[in-house]
Amino acid sequence: MAAATTYREFDPKNMPFRRLGPTGLRVPLFSLGGWLTLGGTVVGDPVKDIMKVAFEHGINMFDTAEGYAAGNSELEMGRVIRELNLRRTDLVISTKIYFGTRKGVNDTGLSRKHIIEGTRASLDRLGLDYVDVVFAHRPDPTVPMEEIVRAFNWVIEKGWAFYWATSEWSALQIEEAYHVADKLGLIGPVAEQCQHHMLHRERPEKEYAPVYKRYDIGTTVWSALASGLLTGKAGFYVDLIRSVVLTEFVYDFFKNTLQSLNEEEGHQKIEKVKKLTKIAEELGCTTAQLALAWVARQPQTSTVILGASKPEQVIDNLKALDVIPKLTPEVLEKIEKVLDNKPSPEVVLARLPLDPLRP
Numbered sequence: 524m525a526a527a528t529t530y531r532e533f534d535p536k537n538m539p540f541r542r543l544g545p546t547g548l549r550v551p552l553f554s555l556g557g558w559l560t561l562g563g564t565v566v567g568d569p570v571k572d573i574m575k576v577a578f579e580h581g582i583n584m585f586d587t588a589e590g591y592a593a594g595n596s597e598l599e600m601g602r603v604i605r606e607l608n609l610r611r612t613d614l615v616i617s618t619k620i621y622f623g624t625r626k627g628v629n630d631t632g633l634s635r636k637h638i639i640e641g642t643r644a645s646l647d648r649l650g651l652d653y654v655d656v657v658f659a660h661r662p663d664p665t666v667p668m669e670e671i672v673r674a675f676n677w678v679i680e681k682g683w684a685f686y687w688a689t690s691e692w693s694a695l696q697i698e699e700a701y702h703v704a705d706k707l708g709l710i711g712p713v714a715e716q717c718q719h720h721m722l723h724r725e726r727p728e729k730e731y732a733p734v735y736k737r738y739d740i741g742t743t744v745w746s747a748l749a750s751g752l753l754t755g756k757a758g759f760y761v762d763l764i765r766s767v768v769l770t771e772f773v774y775d776f777f778k779n780t781l782q783s784l785n786e787e788e789g790h791q792k793i794e795k796v797k798k799l800t801k802i803a804e805e806l807g808c809t810t811a812q813l814a815l816a817w818v819a820r821q822p823q824t825s826t827v828i829l830g831a832s833k834p835e836q837v838i839d840n841l842k843a844l845d846v847i848p849k850l851t852p853e854v855l856e857k858i859e860k861v862l863d864n865k866p867s868p869e870v871v872l873a874r875l876p877l878d879p880l881r882p
């Protein structure tokens with residue numbers, strides 16, 4: 524008879540949990556992702572150190588993707604889950620399908636073939652029977668929406684994932700997915716994994732507003748620190764580009780960001796970060812903690828996915844939980860003045876304002 528596994532017990536500590544959008548699934552307000560770091564710039568025992576510290580501080584949700592380090596992120600994170608003896612029911616694991624691990628003609632995108640083969644391959648790399656959430660990592664306008672919705676529903680029917688969700692889809696594409704799912708009596712996406720931070724607000728706060736209202740989708744926020752810019756540390760992109768094994772996509776992403784920082788708009792962003800650092804100092808926290816607390820308190824945020832190259836960053840960033848209550852209306856107003864980028868509300872022409880006294 525095989526010896527019973529002694530699992531590492533999960534203690535949520537002071538981590539708040541939220542529902543993932545309209546679902547019954549509870550996710551920690553801060554989770555941990557493996558984009559550039561886990562399996563990429565960080566491999567071996569240091570991956571274990573980072574995930575262990577996260578788990579010990581109440582993070583039980585881990586996010587990865589088939590495309591992260593060409594599958595190595597899933598391999599490394601899966602290995603660590605086993606080595607740490609984490610109980611599967613304690614964990615919320617998400618992965619994402621689209622970018623593939625190689626460039627074969629059907630090895631990327633959202634065809635039924637790749638969604639099904641890709642999810643199967645992700646599970647093999649993770650060494651798991653199922654993930655909790657599978658995301659469509661990008662939209663694929665070359666595939667009929669019905670094929671995409673049916674394929675993700677098939678994955679759910681097979682028990683390979685409990686929910687499916689989108690990442691960086693337009694509001695129109697999310698709307699279409701719901702429409703098709705509704706027409707076919709199938710399950711629609713429950714969350715959107717979107718970039719949302721103090722310097723990137725238009726899409727998550729304005730474009731998605733109607734789909735939040737209609738379907739109550741939650742967001743699993745990525746790059747809450749603008750890949751490090753909102754930590755206030757100097758020269759971070761240059762360091763990153765030097766250290767990362769660049770895929771074409773990652774290279775383009777950072778090349779464009781780096782270029783934009785050298786332009787007027789970029790200079791303005793850096794000035795804003797300096798002013799935010801002053802506000803953070805007044806609140807007795809770091810710029811990173813302020814940025815994380817700010818996005819965590821956004822109404823549609825289900826979880827903020829942290830990225831980290833060292834365990835200390837996880838511990839440091841989780842102190843954002845203590846900053847959330849400090850974000851009073853006055854502080855938020857001060858931040859709003861610095862950011863000066865609040866998306867404008869939808870213009871309503873030729874109508875008197877509705878009753879402002881109605882709660």
Ligand SMILES: NC(=O)c1ccc[n+]([C@@H]2O[C@H](COP(=O)([O-])OP(=O)(O)OC[C@H]3O[C@@H](n4cnc5c(N)ncnc54)[C@H](OP(=O)(O)O)[C@@H]3O)[C@@H](O)[C@H]2O)c1
Pocket residue numbers: 555556557558559560586587660690691716717744745746747748749750751754756759763811828829830831832833835836837839840
């Ligand atoms: N769906 C998507 O398309 C998508 C896209 C991107 C990311 N994601 C997900 O979101 C996760 C987080 O994204 P991200 O890595 O861009 O997040 P981020 O929080 O914006 O940046 C994380 C990076 O900032 C630096 N950092 C973090 N905490 C710090 C601290 N306290 N002090 C100084 N530097 C600090 C670290 O980089 P260094 O130490 O190396 O400088 C770390 O790797 C990813 O792992 C992934 O799971 C999803």
